[in-house]
Amino acid sequence: MADDYSKVLLDESEMPTQWYNVIPDLPEPPPPPLHPGTHEPIGPDDLAPLFPMALIMQEVSTDSYIDIPGEVLDIYKLWRPTPLLRARRLEKALDTPAKIFLKYEGGSPAGSHKPNTAVPQAFYNAQEGVKRLTTETGAGQWGSALAFATAQYGLDCEVWQVRASYDQKPYRKTMMEIWGANVHPSPSDLTAAGRAVLAADPDSPGSLGIAISEAVEQAGPDPDTRYALGSVLNHVLLHQTIIGEEALLQLAKVEETPDVLVGCTGGGSNFGGLSFPFLREKLAGRMNPTIRCVEPASCPSLTRGEYRYDFGDTGQLTPLVKMHTLGHSFVPDPIHAGGLRYHGMAPLVSHIYELGLVEAESIHQTECFAAAIQFAKSEGIVPAPEPTHAIAAAIREALRCKESGEEKVILTALCGHGHLDLASYEQYLAGQLVDYDYPEEKISAAMAQVPVLG
Ligand SMILES: *Cc1c(COP(=O)(O)O)cnc(C)c1O
Numbered sequence: 001m002a003d004d005y006s007k008v009l010l011d012e013s014e015m016p017t018q019w020y021n022v023i024p025d026l027p028e029p030p031p032p033p034l035h036p037g038t039h040e041p042i043g044p045d046d047l048a049p050l051f052p053m054a055l056i057m058q059e060v061s062t063d064s065y066i067d068i069p070g071e072v073l074d075i076y077k078l079w080r081p082t083p084l085l086r087a088r089r090l091e092k093a094l095d096t097p098a099k100i101f102l103k104y105e106g107g108s109p110a111g112s113h114k115p116n117t118a119v120p121q122a123f124y125n126a127q128e129g130v131k132r133l134t135t136e137t138g139a140g141q142w143g144s145a146l147a148f149a150t151a152q153y154g155l156d157c158e159v160w161q162v163r164a165s166y167d168q169k170p171y172r173k174t175m176m177e178i179w180g181a182n183v184h185p186s187p188s189d190l191t192a193a194g195r196a197v198l199a200a201d202p203d204s205p206g207s208l209g210i211a212i213s214e215a216v217e218q219a220g221p222d223p224d225t226r227y228a229l230g231s232v233l234n235h236v237l238l239h240q241t242i243i244g245e246e247a248l249l250q251l252a253k254v255e256e257t258p259d260v261l262v263g264c265t266g267g268g269s270n271f272g273g274l275s276f277p278f279l280r281e282k283l284a285g286r287m288n289p290t291i292r293c294v295e296p297a298s299c300p301s302l303t304r305g306e307y308r309y310d311f312g313d314t315g316q317l318t319p320l321v322k323m324h325t326l327g328h329s330f331v332p333d334p335i336h337a338g339g340l341r342y343h344g345m346a347p348l349v350s351h352i353y354e355l356g357l358v359e360a361e362s363i364h365q366t367e368c369f370a371a372a373i374q375f376a377k378s379e380g381i382v383p384a385p386e387p388t389h390a391i392a393a394a395i396r397e398a399l400r401c402k403e404s405g406e407e408k409v410i411l412t413a414l415c416g417h418g419h420l421d422l423a424s425y426e427q428y429l430a431g432q433l434v435d436y437d438y439p440e441e442k443i444s445a446a447m448a449q450v451p452v453l454g
Contacts, residue, residue: 240273327446
Protein backbone atom coordinates (compact mmCIF):
# COMPACT_ATOMS: atom_id res chain seq x y z
CA MET A 1 0.00 0.00 0.00
CA ALA A 2 1.33 3.46 -0.87
CA ASP A 3 2.19 5.53 2.18
CA ASP A 4 -0.36 8.26 1.51
CA TYR A 5 -3.48 6.48 2.80
CA SER A 6 -5.68 8.15 5.39
CA LYS A 7 -7.74 5.13 6.34
CA VAL A 8 -7.32 1.37 6.19
CA LEU A 9 -10.43 -0.65 5.35
CA LEU A 10 -11.31 -4.34 5.46
CA ASP A 11 -13.80 -6.14 3.23
CA GLU A 12 -16.77 -7.81 4.89
CA SER A 13 -15.20 -11.13 3.91
CA GLU A 14 -12.11 -10.23 5.98
CA MET A 15 -14.10 -9.61 9.17
CA PRO A 16 -12.94 -11.85 12.05
CA THR A 17 -15.46 -14.60 12.88
CA GLN A 18 -14.24 -15.36 16.43
CA TRP A 19 -13.89 -13.39 19.64
CA TYR A 20 -10.61 -13.71 21.56
CA ASN A 21 -10.50 -14.71 25.24
CA VAL A 22 -7.27 -13.44 26.82
CA ILE A 23 -7.62 -15.42 30.08
CA PRO A 24 -5.90 -18.69 28.99
CA ASP A 25 -2.89 -16.68 27.78
CA LEU A 26 -2.33 -14.85 31.09
CA PRO A 27 0.42 -15.98 33.50
CA GLU A 28 -2.31 -16.55 36.12
CA PRO A 29 -6.12 -16.46 35.97
CA PRO A 30 -8.08 -13.57 37.55
CA PRO A 31 -9.52 -14.20 41.06
CA PRO A 32 -13.11 -15.55 40.97
CA PRO A 33 -16.23 -13.55 41.87
CA LEU A 34 -17.51 -14.31 45.39
CA HIS A 35 -20.98 -14.78 46.83
CA PRO A 36 -21.72 -11.66 48.93
CA GLY A 37 -23.09 -13.73 51.84
CA THR A 38 -20.78 -16.76 52.04
CA HIS A 39 -17.67 -15.21 50.42
CA GLU A 40 -17.28 -18.51 48.51
CA PRO A 41 -16.63 -18.46 44.74
CA ILE A 42 -19.94 -18.30 42.90
CA GLY A 43 -20.98 -20.86 40.29
CA PRO A 44 -22.93 -20.51 37.03
CA ASP A 45 -26.25 -21.19 38.84
CA ASP A 46 -25.78 -18.16 41.08
CA LEU A 47 -25.77 -15.94 37.99
CA ALA A 48 -28.70 -17.64 36.24
CA PRO A 49 -31.37 -15.21 37.53
CA LEU A 50 -29.47 -12.37 35.84
CA PHE A 51 -27.91 -13.73 32.66
CA PRO A 52 -28.65 -16.40 30.02
CA MET A 53 -26.52 -19.56 30.32
CA ALA A 54 -24.67 -18.93 27.03
CA LEU A 55 -23.27 -15.66 28.42
CA ILE A 56 -22.50 -17.21 31.82
CA MET A 57 -20.48 -19.93 30.08
CA GLN A 58 -18.59 -17.25 28.13
CA GLU A 59 -17.98 -15.40 31.41
CA VAL A 60 -16.10 -18.40 32.84
CA SER A 61 -14.74 -19.82 29.56
CA THR A 62 -11.16 -21.05 29.27
CA ASP A 63 -11.34 -21.42 25.48
CA SER A 64 -9.03 -19.03 23.64
CA TYR A 65 -11.50 -18.38 20.81
CA ILE A 66 -15.29 -18.35 20.67
CA ASP A 67 -17.19 -18.42 17.37
CA ILE A 68 -19.38 -15.40 16.66
CA PRO A 69 -22.87 -16.71 15.72
CA GLY A 70 -23.89 -16.10 12.11
CA GLU A 71 -26.98 -14.17 13.25
CA VAL A 72 -24.66 -11.77 15.13
CA LEU A 73 -22.20 -11.44 12.22
CA ASP A 74 -25.13 -10.47 9.96
CA ILE A 75 -26.00 -7.55 12.23
CA TYR A 76 -22.32 -6.59 12.78
CA LYS A 77 -22.12 -6.18 9.01
CA LEU A 78 -24.52 -3.21 9.19
CA TRP A 79 -21.44 -1.17 10.25
CA ARG A 80 -18.45 -3.55 10.51
CA PRO A 81 -15.62 -3.87 9.66
CA THR A 82 -14.92 -0.37 11.00
CA PRO A 83 -12.22 1.86 9.51
CA LEU A 84 -8.74 2.36 10.95
CA LEU A 85 -7.97 6.05 10.54
CA ARG A 86 -4.53 7.57 10.19
CA ALA A 87 -4.56 11.05 11.78
CA ARG A 88 -2.11 12.64 9.36
CA ARG A 89 -3.44 16.17 9.75
CA LEU A 90 -3.26 15.93 13.53
CA GLU A 91 0.31 14.60 13.27
CA LYS A 92 1.16 17.62 11.14
CA ALA A 93 -0.55 20.07 13.49
CA LEU A 94 1.43 18.58 16.40
CA ASP A 95 4.64 18.59 14.31
CA THR A 96 5.38 15.09 15.57
CA PRO A 97 7.31 12.28 13.88
CA ALA A 98 4.85 9.82 15.51
CA LYS A 99 2.16 8.04 13.48
CA ILE A 100 -1.30 8.16 15.06
CA PHE A 101 -3.90 5.49 14.24
CA LEU A 102 -7.48 5.48 15.49
CA LYS A 103 -9.88 2.57 15.28
CA TYR A 104 -13.19 4.38 14.71
CA GLU A 105 -16.24 2.78 16.35
CA GLY A 106 -18.54 5.82 16.01
CA GLY A 107 -20.13 4.58 12.79
CA SER A 108 -22.33 2.01 14.52
CA PRO A 109 -26.08 2.62 14.82
CA ALA A 110 -25.72 3.85 18.42
CA GLY A 111 -22.55 5.81 17.63
CA SER A 112 -20.10 3.85 19.77
CA HIS A 113 -18.45 0.45 20.30
CA LYS A 114 -21.31 -0.67 22.61
CA PRO A 115 -23.39 -2.48 19.93
CA ASN A 116 -20.49 -4.98 19.55
CA THR A 117 -21.67 -6.56 22.81
CA ALA A 118 -25.31 -5.40 22.88
CA VAL A 119 -26.08 -7.45 19.76
CA PRO A 120 -24.72 -10.80 21.00
CA GLN A 121 -26.20 -10.20 24.47
CA ALA A 122 -29.66 -9.62 23.00
CA PHE A 123 -29.17 -12.59 20.66
CA TYR A 124 -28.30 -15.12 23.40
CA ASN A 125 -31.15 -13.86 25.62
CA ALA A 126 -33.66 -14.17 22.78
CA GLN A 127 -32.38 -17.69 22.03
CA GLU A 128 -33.07 -18.73 25.62
CA GLY A 129 -36.61 -17.35 25.52
CA VAL A 130 -36.08 -14.17 27.57
CA LYS A 131 -38.74 -11.50 26.88
CA ARG A 132 -37.32 -8.35 28.49
CA LEU A 133 -33.89 -6.92 29.31
CA THR A 134 -33.18 -4.31 31.99
CA THR A 135 -30.06 -2.21 32.09
CA GLU A 136 -28.42 0.99 33.28
CA THR A 137 -26.81 3.65 31.13
CA GLY A 138 -24.30 6.35 32.05
CA ALA A 139 -23.75 8.54 29.02
CA GLY A 140 -26.72 7.00 27.21
CA GLN A 141 -24.46 5.10 24.81
CA TRP A 142 -25.04 1.66 26.31
CA GLY A 143 -28.78 2.22 26.68
CA SER A 144 -29.05 3.18 23.02
CA ALA A 145 -26.92 0.22 21.95
CA LEU A 146 -29.09 -2.22 23.89
CA ALA A 147 -32.29 -0.54 22.66
CA PHE A 148 -31.07 -1.03 19.08
CA ALA A 149 -30.01 -4.63 19.73
CA THR A 150 -33.22 -5.68 21.51
CA ALA A 151 -35.22 -4.21 18.62
CA GLN A 152 -33.37 -6.62 16.28
CA TYR A 153 -34.63 -9.65 18.22
CA GLY A 154 -38.06 -8.44 19.38
CA LEU A 155 -37.18 -8.08 23.10
CA ASP A 156 -38.50 -5.38 25.43
CA CYS A 157 -35.88 -3.09 26.93
CA GLU A 158 -36.02 -1.04 30.12
CA VAL A 159 -33.24 1.44 30.87
CA TRP A 160 -32.24 3.33 34.04
CA GLN A 161 -30.31 6.38 32.84
CA VAL A 162 -28.04 8.16 35.34
CA ARG A 163 -29.80 11.41 36.29
CA ALA A 164 -26.85 13.69 35.37
CA SER A 165 -26.85 12.34 31.82
CA TYR A 166 -30.67 12.14 31.57
CA ASP A 167 -30.67 15.91 32.14
CA GLN A 168 -27.58 16.70 30.01
CA LYS A 169 -28.49 14.48 27.04
CA PRO A 170 -32.22 14.43 26.33
CA TYR A 171 -31.64 13.22 22.76
CA ARG A 172 -30.08 9.97 23.99
CA LYS A 173 -33.43 9.20 25.62
CA THR A 174 -35.22 9.97 22.36
CA MET A 175 -32.85 7.64 20.52
CA MET A 176 -33.59 4.81 22.96
CA GLU A 177 -37.32 5.48 22.55
CA ILE A 178 -37.03 5.38 18.74
CA TRP A 179 -35.82 1.78 19.11
CA GLY A 180 -38.68 1.06 21.51
CA ALA A 181 -37.00 1.19 24.94
CA ASN A 182 -38.58 2.48 28.14
CA VAL A 183 -36.28 5.00 29.91
CA HIS A 184 -36.25 6.09 33.58
CA PRO A 185 -33.95 8.62 35.26
CA SER A 186 -31.86 7.04 38.05
CA PRO A 187 -32.17 7.21 41.00
CA SER A 188 -35.90 6.54 40.49
CA ASP A 189 -38.71 5.80 42.92
CA LEU A 190 -39.48 2.57 41.03
CA THR A 191 -36.99 0.49 43.01
CA ALA A 192 -36.01 0.07 46.65
CA ALA A 193 -32.39 0.87 45.72
CA GLY A 194 -33.41 4.13 44.04
CA ARG A 195 -35.76 5.16 46.84
CA ALA A 196 -32.99 4.64 49.43
CA VAL A 197 -30.66 6.99 47.54
CA LEU A 198 -33.38 9.61 47.04
CA ALA A 199 -34.24 9.52 50.74
CA ALA A 200 -30.61 10.39 51.60
CA ASP A 201 -30.12 12.89 48.75
CA PRO A 202 -33.20 14.01 46.78
CA ASP A 203 -30.91 15.89 44.32
CA SER A 204 -28.56 12.95 43.70
CA PRO A 205 -26.97 13.23 40.20
CA GLY A 206 -26.99 9.42 40.19
CA SER A 207 -24.14 7.12 39.29
CA LEU A 208 -23.64 3.96 37.30
CA GLY A 209 -23.44 2.04 40.60
CA ILE A 210 -26.92 3.23 41.61
CA ALA A 211 -28.45 2.63 38.16
CA ILE A 212 -27.01 -0.92 38.10
CA SER A 213 -28.73 -1.64 41.43
CA GLU A 214 -32.06 -0.48 40.02
CA ALA A 215 -31.80 -2.56 36.84
CA VAL A 216 -30.58 -5.67 38.72
CA GLU A 217 -33.35 -5.34 41.32
CA GLN A 218 -35.98 -5.30 38.53
CA ALA A 219 -34.53 -8.29 36.66
CA GLY A 220 -33.83 -10.68 39.54
CA PRO A 221 -37.32 -11.84 40.55
CA ASP A 222 -38.92 -11.98 37.06
CA PRO A 223 -38.29 -15.26 35.15
CA ASP A 224 -38.95 -13.58 31.77
CA THR A 225 -36.51 -10.75 32.47
CA ARG A 226 -32.75 -10.75 32.50
CA TYR A 227 -30.22 -8.01 33.07
CA ALA A 228 -27.57 -6.79 30.61
CA LEU A 229 -24.34 -5.01 31.52
CA GLY A 230 -22.51 -2.86 28.97
CA SER A 231 -18.98 -3.13 30.38
CA VAL A 232 -16.85 -4.61 33.20
CA LEU A 233 -17.69 -8.33 32.79
CA ASN A 234 -15.46 -10.86 31.01
CA HIS A 235 -18.06 -11.67 28.33
CA VAL A 236 -18.47 -7.98 27.47
CA LEU A 237 -14.71 -7.51 27.01
CA LEU A 238 -14.68 -10.74 25.00
CA HIS A 239 -17.29 -9.42 22.52
CA GLN A 240 -15.34 -6.18 22.11
CA THR A 241 -12.19 -7.99 20.96
CA ILE A 242 -13.49 -7.77 17.41
CA ILE A 243 -12.12 -4.19 17.57
CA GLY A 244 -8.54 -5.29 18.24
CA GLU A 245 -8.70 -8.29 15.89
CA GLU A 246 -9.72 -6.01 13.03
CA ALA A 247 -7.10 -3.40 13.96
CA LEU A 248 -4.38 -6.07 13.90
CA LEU A 249 -5.35 -7.05 10.34
CA GLN A 250 -5.52 -3.39 9.30
CA LEU A 251 -2.10 -2.47 10.72
CA ALA A 252 -0.64 -5.55 9.03
CA LYS A 253 -1.99 -4.29 5.70
CA VAL A 254 0.08 -1.12 6.04
CA GLU A 255 3.01 -3.00 7.59
CA GLU A 256 2.92 -1.20 10.94
CA THR A 257 3.14 -2.49 14.52
CA PRO A 258 2.10 -0.30 17.42
CA ASP A 259 4.69 0.97 19.93
CA VAL A 260 2.08 2.53 22.19
CA LEU A 261 -1.56 1.62 22.59
CA VAL A 262 -3.80 3.91 24.67
CA GLY A 263 -7.47 3.50 25.50
CA CYS A 264 -9.97 5.32 27.69
CA THR A 265 -11.25 3.20 30.55
CA GLY A 266 -14.65 3.53 32.19
CA GLY A 267 -15.45 -0.10 32.89
CA GLY A 268 -12.67 -1.26 30.55
CA SER A 269 -14.55 -2.68 27.55
CA ASN A 270 -13.33 -0.57 24.63
CA PHE A 271 -9.84 -0.67 26.12
CA GLY A 272 -9.94 -4.45 26.59
CA GLY A 273 -11.50 -4.93 23.17
CA LEU A 274 -8.77 -2.98 21.44
CA SER A 275 -5.83 -4.12 23.53
CA PHE A 276 -6.32 -7.84 24.34
CA PRO A 277 -5.49 -9.14 20.83
CA PHE A 278 -2.34 -6.96 20.93
CA LEU A 279 -1.56 -8.26 24.44
CA ARG A 280 -1.76 -11.80 23.00
CA GLU A 281 0.82 -10.80 20.38
CA LYS A 282 2.97 -9.19 23.07
CA LEU A 283 2.83 -12.23 25.37
CA ALA A 284 3.78 -14.42 22.40
CA GLY A 285 6.79 -12.18 21.69
CA ARG A 286 5.58 -11.05 18.27
CA MET A 287 5.42 -7.34 19.19
CA ASN A 288 6.11 -5.25 22.27
CA PRO A 289 3.74 -2.30 22.57
CA THR A 290 3.37 -0.28 25.75
CA ILE A 291 -0.33 -0.60 26.64
CA ARG A 292 -1.86 2.22 28.70
CA CYS A 293 -5.27 2.92 30.23
CA VAL A 294 -6.48 6.53 30.49
CA GLU A 295 -9.06 7.53 33.08
CA PRO A 296 -10.60 10.77 34.36
CA ALA A 297 -8.68 12.47 37.17
CA SER A 298 -11.96 12.82 39.11
CA CYS A 299 -12.81 9.08 38.91
CA PRO A 300 -9.38 7.40 38.98
CA SER A 301 -10.16 3.78 39.86
CA LEU A 302 -6.91 2.30 38.48
CA THR A 303 -4.43 5.00 39.48
CA ARG A 304 -5.90 5.86 42.91
CA GLY A 305 -8.32 3.05 43.79
CA GLU A 306 -7.52 -0.08 45.80
CA TYR A 307 -7.39 -3.59 44.33
CA ARG A 308 -9.81 -5.58 46.48
CA TYR A 309 -13.18 -7.31 46.53
CA ASP A 310 -16.10 -4.89 46.25
CA PHE A 311 -19.66 -4.75 44.96
CA GLY A 312 -20.31 -3.77 41.36
CA ASP A 313 -23.26 -1.62 42.43
CA THR A 314 -24.25 0.81 45.16
CA GLY A 315 -27.10 -1.30 46.50
CA GLN A 316 -24.84 -4.34 47.10
CA LEU A 317 -26.94 -6.66 44.93
CA THR A 318 -24.12 -7.97 42.69
CA PRO A 319 -21.49 -10.60 43.54
CA LEU A 320 -18.23 -9.37 45.06
CA VAL A 321 -15.59 -8.96 42.38
CA LYS A 322 -11.90 -8.29 42.84
CA MET A 323 -11.16 -5.04 41.04
CA HIS A 324 -9.66 -1.60 41.37
CA THR A 325 -12.34 0.32 43.20
CA LEU A 326 -13.08 3.73 44.68
CA GLY A 327 -15.82 2.15 46.82
CA HIS A 328 -19.27 1.06 45.65
CA SER A 329 -20.95 4.03 47.36
CA PHE A 330 -18.68 6.59 45.64
CA VAL A 331 -20.68 9.06 43.52
CA PRO A 332 -18.27 10.65 41.01
CA ASP A 333 -18.45 14.35 40.16
CA PRO A 334 -20.70 15.02 37.15
CA ILE A 335 -17.97 15.21 34.50
CA HIS A 336 -19.19 15.06 30.91
CA ALA A 337 -17.62 11.70 30.16
CA GLY A 338 -20.58 9.91 31.75
CA GLY A 339 -19.35 6.55 30.49
CA LEU A 340 -16.22 6.92 32.62
CA ARG A 341 -18.10 7.69 35.88
CA TYR A 342 -17.87 4.20 37.40
CA HIS A 343 -16.40 3.38 40.83
CA GLY A 344 -14.70 0.17 39.67
CA MET A 345 -12.67 -1.23 36.79
CA ALA A 346 -13.21 -4.50 34.93
CA PRO A 347 -11.78 -7.35 37.07
CA LEU A 348 -9.88 -8.54 34.00
CA VAL A 349 -8.31 -5.12 33.29
CA SER A 350 -7.57 -4.71 37.03
CA HIS A 351 -5.88 -8.13 37.12
CA ILE A 352 -3.78 -7.41 34.03
CA TYR A 353 -2.78 -4.06 35.56
CA GLU A 354 -1.75 -5.83 38.79
CA LEU A 355 0.34 -8.26 36.72
CA GLY A 356 2.19 -5.24 35.33
CA LEU A 357 1.13 -5.95 31.75
CA VAL A 358 -0.54 -2.55 31.27
CA GLU A 359 0.02 1.00 32.64
CA ALA A 360 -2.47 3.71 33.61
CA GLU A 361 -2.64 7.50 33.75
CA SER A 362 -5.38 9.99 34.58
CA ILE A 363 -6.26 13.28 32.84
CA HIS A 364 -8.56 16.20 33.73
CA GLN A 365 -11.50 16.97 31.46
CA THR A 366 -10.44 20.44 30.25
CA GLU A 367 -7.22 18.99 28.77
CA CYS A 368 -9.37 16.31 27.13
CA PHE A 369 -11.77 18.80 25.56
CA ALA A 370 -8.87 20.95 24.34
CA ALA A 371 -7.43 17.83 22.69
CA ALA A 372 -10.83 17.00 21.18
CA ILE A 373 -11.17 20.46 19.65
CA GLN A 374 -7.70 20.20 18.12
CA PHE A 375 -8.58 16.74 16.84
CA ALA A 376 -11.94 17.85 15.39
CA LYS A 377 -10.32 20.80 13.61
CA SER A 378 -7.70 18.61 11.97
CA GLU A 379 -9.48 15.28 11.46
CA GLY A 380 -13.12 16.38 11.29
CA ILE A 381 -14.72 13.93 13.72
CA VAL A 382 -16.21 15.32 16.95
CA PRO A 383 -15.39 12.67 19.58
CA ALA A 384 -17.62 11.59 22.47
CA PRO A 385 -16.33 12.98 25.82
CA GLU A 386 -15.01 9.53 26.85
CA PRO A 387 -12.52 9.03 23.98
CA THR A 388 -11.34 12.64 24.37
CA HIS A 389 -9.29 11.06 27.19
CA ALA A 390 -7.72 8.63 24.73
CA ILE A 391 -7.05 11.44 22.26
CA ALA A 392 -5.48 13.64 24.96
CA ALA A 393 -3.24 10.72 25.95
CA ALA A 394 -2.30 10.07 22.31
CA ILE A 395 -1.43 13.77 21.90
CA ARG A 396 0.70 13.69 25.08
CA GLU A 397 2.56 10.70 23.63
CA ALA A 398 2.96 12.33 20.20
CA LEU A 399 4.37 15.49 21.84
CA ARG A 400 6.88 13.37 23.77
CA CYS A 401 7.92 11.91 20.41
CA LYS A 402 8.39 15.44 19.12
CA GLU A 403 10.82 16.10 21.99
CA SER A 404 12.71 12.83 21.57
CA GLY A 405 12.49 12.53 17.80
CA GLU A 406 11.10 8.97 18.09
CA GLU A 407 8.86 7.82 15.23
CA LYS A 408 6.51 5.80 17.40
CA VAL A 409 3.34 4.19 16.09
CA ILE A 410 0.47 5.15 18.42
CA LEU A 411 -2.83 3.29 18.30
CA THR A 412 -6.04 4.21 20.08
CA ALA A 413 -9.78 3.66 19.80
CA LEU A 414 -12.03 6.54 18.87
CA CYS A 415 -14.83 4.60 20.46
CA GLY A 416 -17.71 6.99 19.85
CA HIS A 417 -18.79 10.24 18.19
CA GLY A 418 -20.01 13.23 20.21
CA HIS A 419 -23.01 14.39 18.18
CA LEU A 420 -25.29 13.94 21.17
CA ASP A 421 -22.75 15.47 23.55
CA LEU A 422 -22.69 18.94 22.08
CA ALA A 423 -23.94 20.52 25.32
CA SER A 424 -20.60 19.62 26.91
CA TYR A 425 -18.69 21.17 23.99
CA GLU A 426 -20.90 24.26 24.29
CA GLN A 427 -19.87 24.59 27.94
CA TYR A 428 -16.22 24.07 27.08
CA LEU A 429 -16.31 26.70 24.33
CA ALA A 430 -18.01 29.14 26.70
CA GLY A 431 -15.17 28.61 29.20
CA GLN A 432 -17.56 27.09 31.73
CA LEU A 433 -16.13 23.60 32.00
CA VAL A 434 -14.36 22.98 35.32
CA ASP A 435 -11.87 20.36 36.47
CA TYR A 436 -12.83 18.54 39.65
CA ASP A 437 -10.13 17.92 42.24
CA TYR A 438 -9.25 14.37 43.18
CA PRO A 439 -12.11 13.74 45.62
CA GLU A 440 -9.94 12.38 48.43
CA GLU A 441 -12.47 12.68 51.28
CA LYS A 442 -15.39 11.26 49.26
CA ILE A 443 -13.24 8.31 48.24
CA SER A 444 -12.00 7.63 51.79
CA ALA A 445 -15.60 7.69 53.01
CA ALA A 446 -16.65 5.27 50.25
CA MET A 447 -13.66 2.98 50.84
CA ALA A 448 -14.65 2.68 54.50
CA GLN A 449 -17.82 0.91 53.30
CA VAL A 450 -16.03 -1.69 51.18
CA PRO A 451 -16.45 -5.13 52.78
CA VAL A 452 -13.47 -6.51 54.68
CA LEU A 453 -12.99 -10.19 53.79
CA GLY A 454 -11.54 -12.56 56.37
C1 LIG B 1 -19.51 3.37 27.50
C2 LIG B 1 -18.47 4.12 26.82
C3 LIG B 1 -17.18 4.21 27.36
C4 LIG B 1 -16.78 3.60 28.67
O1 LIG B 1 -16.93 2.24 28.76
P1 LIG B 1 -15.76 1.20 28.54
O2 LIG B 1 -16.36 -0.08 28.95
O3 LIG B 1 -14.61 1.61 29.44
O4 LIG B 1 -15.40 1.25 27.12
C5 LIG B 1 -16.22 4.89 26.65
N1 LIG B 1 -16.53 5.48 25.48
C6 LIG B 1 -17.75 5.43 24.93
C7 LIG B 1 -18.00 6.11 23.63
C8 LIG B 1 -18.76 4.75 25.59
O5 LIG B 1 -19.97 4.69 25.05
